[in-house]
Amino acid sequence: MQTWLNLQDKIIIVTGGASGIGLAIVDELLNLGANVQMSDIHGGDKHHHNDRYRFWPTDISSASEVNHTVEQIIQQYGRIDGLVNNAGVNFPRLLVDEKAPAGRYELNEAAFEKMVNINQKRGLSDVAGGGPADGETARRRHC
Template sequence: MNQLSEKTSGNQVASLFSLTEKVIVVTGGTGILGGSFCQGICEAGGRVVLLGRNREVGEERTEQLRQAGGDVLFIQADVLNEDELNQACEEVLQTYGRIDGLVNGAGGNIPQAVIGPDQDIFQVNLPALRQAFDLNLYGTILPTVVFGRHLTEKGGSIVNISSMAAQTAITRVLGYSMAKAAVDNFTRWMSVELAQRYGDKIRMNAIAPGFFVTHQNRRLLTNEDGTYTARGEAVIRNTPYKRFGEPDELIGTLIWLLSDASRFVSGEVICVDGGFHIFSGV
């Protein structure tokens, strides 16, 4: 048996994708996509630290995951509050003694920052625009600097959440688009800096989801009766799969990026979008 086959024989391939006993912090864990992330990590054997602002949803989700056999810790925290993040980090270390991964899942658009088709483009709501920008960019940077430093001890993986809005121009969501484009840049920049300082111990990548119906975009994409809005129809028309994504369709990519299976992958933005970003519409 040659060297390559020895490294990949038996159960070694399956073990590459295992998150057994890895402690993974998930911000935005009370959201729709964040909840799916937490479930997938638990099913892969990981220990989930579920961070979110909504205590009621967080505690309910934690109980559901525990009943299904998951090892979950909920901590109420705002990703834009550094003091709360530092307190959360201390609680994680006191509980588990380590941090192996971080998923920067917190984010989303701000309704007041949406620029309607009839709105004066030179009269945008700048405070709302800044709020959307801060939530998505600094809501990624702050958890990284707070939790990420503890990955330097034993190594690990950081996964950011990008967007189709960072891949091409999407109307109405200027603040969100700028922030997600900055997240892509941060992902690439930070991956290089981490490698230069810590070698191959820490990697950072991003997932760019296609269109998934969440709390933030539901009214933009669907009507109250469940039919598509004109914007929703345009998305479907420009998605080769002709449908929105399901939250659990992000799990495979997430587990790959968090696990040892991606240990030579860093600085990448992986699109999970049913082909949206590569389709010309023709």
């Protein structure tokens, strides 16, 4: 069945695709014929039998790891057609009720920086052309 959005053989990166919403996105993209490049810090064994799926172990809070993964995907496939920037984290200690008698936030600078790096800065910015200070990314060099 032809749809308005033809993803057949498109190279799509999905960050955070090992579980939850990301895993459902990976499943649907594979069902639509996409070639899914799943990037996550956790294992991605569920689709190991599918020749249109590849797991790339990547900590997306690290610009160098993201750029390395993008370089490898471009080297192997010659292009990237799309990105689902799904990876994200939440720290339970941020969910403490501040209005409760003993409630307090337990946020420190390191936890905040990691959360911002994953949820807001990495993945999309590095693949789409932001990222390193020199302004050059794997995507710019190869597209």
